[in-house]
Amino acid sequence: MIGFALTVGLIAVLLATAAQAQDGPAETLAEAILDRLGAQGLWPSCPATTDGAVPASDYAHLVIRGEWNERWPDGAGGMKTVAVRGELWSAAIQAALDAHAKVLIPARPEPYYLDAPLVLKFGQTLIADPEAELRLKPGTNTCLVRNANPVSGWPGPVPETSPDTDITIQGGIWTDLATAPAESNGNGRGSVDRANSVPGAYGIIVLTNVARVVVRDLVVRQSRPFGVHLTNARDFLVENLRFEDHRRDGVHVNGPASYGLVRGISGVTGDDMVALNAWDWQASTMTFGRIHHVLVEDVTGRELSAESSGPVPDGSAEIRLLPGYKRFPDGAKLACPIEDVLIRRIRSIRTLKMYDQPNLEMGRDLDFSQPIGEMRGIFVRDAVTVPTHEALAQVHSNVDGLDIANVVLQASALPDGYALVSVGPLSAVYKHNPADPATWVEIFSPDKDCTVRNLSLSRISLQPPDGERQALDADALIRVIEQKPNPDYPRSQPKGGTGRGHLVQ
Numbered sequence: 001m002i003g004f005a006l007t008v009g010l011i012a013v014l015l016a017t018a019a020q021a022q023d024g025p026a027e028t029l030a031e032a033i034l035d036r037l038g039a040q041g042l043w044p045s046c047p048a049t050t051d052g053a054v055p056a057s058d059y060a061h062l063v064i065r066g067e068w069n070e071r072w073p074d075g076a077g078g079m080k081t082v083a084v085r086g087e088l089w090s091a092a093i094q095a096a097l098d099a100h101a102k103v104l105i106p107a108r109p110e111p112y113y114l115d116a117p118l119v120l121k122f123g124q125t126l127i128a129d130p131e132a133e134l135r136l137k138p139g140t141n142t143c144l145v146r147n148a149n150p151v152s153g154w155p156g157p158v159p160e161t162s163p164d165t166d167i168t169i170q171g172g173i174w175t176d177l178a179t180a181p182a183e184s185n186g187n188g189r190g191s192v193d194r195a196n197s198v199p200g201a202y203g204i205i206v207l208t209n210v211a212r213v214v215v216r217d218l219v220v221r222q223s224r225p226f227g228v229h230l231t232n233a234r235d236f237l238v239e240n241l242r243f244e245d246h247r248r249d250g251v252h253v254n255g256p257a258s259y260g261l262v263r264g265i266s267g268v269t270g271d272d273m274v275a276l277n278a279w280d281w282q283a284s285t286m287t288f289g290r291i292h293h294v295l296v297e298d299v300t301g302r303e304l305s306a307e308s309s310g311p312v313p314d315g316s317a318e319i320r321l322l323p324g325y326k327r328f329p330d331g332a333k334l335a336c337p338i339e340d341v342l343i344r345r346i347r348s349i350r351t352l353k354m355y356d357q358p359n360l361e362m363g364r365d366l367d368f369s370q371p372i373g374e375m376r377g378i379f380v381r382d383a384v385t386v387p388t389h390e391a392l393a394q395v396h397s398n399v400d401g402l403d404i405a406n407v408v409l410q411a412s413a414l415p416d417g418y419a420l421v422s423v424g425p426l427s428a429v430y431k432h433n434p435a436d437p438a439t440w441v442e443i444f445s446p447d448k449d450c451t452v453r454n455l456s457l458s459r460i461s462l463q464p465p466d467g468e469r470q471a472l473d474a475d476a477l478i479r480v481i482e483q484k485p486n487p488d489y490p491r492s493q494p495k496g497g498t499g500r501g502h503l504v505q
Helices: 002-022 024-039 056-062 090-099
Strands: 064-073 079-088 102-105 112-114 118-120 125-128 133-136 145-147 164-170 173-175 203-221 226-244 251-267 274-277 291-300 318-322 324-327 333-336 338-347 351-355 374-385 393-396 398-410 421-423 429-431 440-442 450-463 478-480 501-504
Touching: 024 226, 024 251, 024 291, 024 338, 024 374, 024 398, 056 090, 056 102, 079 112, 090 102, 090 112, 090 118, 118 164, 145 164, 274 291, 318 338, 351 374, 393 398, 393 450, 421 450, 421 501, 478 501
Parallel strands: 102 125, 112 133, 118 145, 125 164, 133 173, 145 203, 164 203, 173 203, 203 226, 226 251, 251 274, 251 291, 274 318, 291 338, 318 351, 338 374, 351 393, 374 398, 393 421, 398 450, 421 478, 450 501
Antiparallel strands: 064 079, 324 333, 429 440
């Protein structure tokens, strides 16, 4: 019996050692990112203190009182107009920021309305009490806070600039009053200013041309643009953000970007909870370029039930990686790859979106990546989710090194034909006018091939609600897609195409 116990213990040690060795590259990547951020003074879970902070209320004499209307749900399925007498705090808080390095927005029963973005420069910290609510006045149509010196990458690759550094935004409840799915109260854009002087800005918090920046411990509520729009950034920390009834992406990172940590993201968003988009739709980014050395961890989507047969009706359970090639007006082309990314400890994430997707808003033939983008060294670890009819990782990019391990699928049984990973082009139809097939457009790029090399799946299991966890055959969970034109289109959908996936092991 003693020998048996020793043998069992030795096997357990060997298995644990083997698992640790298998995770070696992922752990090495995590350590490299965290060591770099620590060296830059960006320590996770170390919030700024209010020591030395000047309360914005010291500048209350600059507050402007006004009246306006807001649109809110009426509780019966419709909308109502509400007359508001409020206080505009933009000038007061900005005056405090212009005079002091650290400013505190105290809690108070009434919201702080803003009619212009708060602008932070080098070395500044803005701390809002967790209960302080900052609202964008209807019709302002800008972000709520940004850095001082944004730079545009629309004409060509981002030029060498001096970034705004050492900026911290912490605490508070932030909203631009998108009070219903179809109601924005005139605040749909999230620009850097009313003139939209740097096109492509699209956020509640906009940070571009920055280094050593922190956004932490805050709530984004009922907002139309991205919660945090971060572009042309290095050495950044975004942590402990909750999204409440949010209408678009949560944390949206555009290239060039490097050495970042995005962690502790939860709640409900209308699109991706976290997006790493090296290439992107033109109207949704200020810059384009390579993204590398980013750690995304502790992301929790809306909880699904084990009986789910399909996707939830919002994007709160999605993470996107979008590489590509940007073509500039002068014909120059910029590679926008994604490299060395670790996504770990994710729960209730329905889809890891790694597919090509042209811009339907501008017109898919006017804004698209040619060729499709490239990724290298992508790791996914420790995921718990409910399997749906869609693959967890949907790959239509050229990838060298996609390593997925420690995935628990919560269900009594897998859906018929389930794939954890699909490799190849997708096809789906967006119907501008459901009654007129001439207005229908293809969402994806079904005529483009992709090649995935060095795909690794390990430690994949099924967890029934009331049963023991079962190991799954990882090789049986890979689907390689070969599109075919649908001869019956548009009577049946999708349209299909001629592209296919290539898996090279």
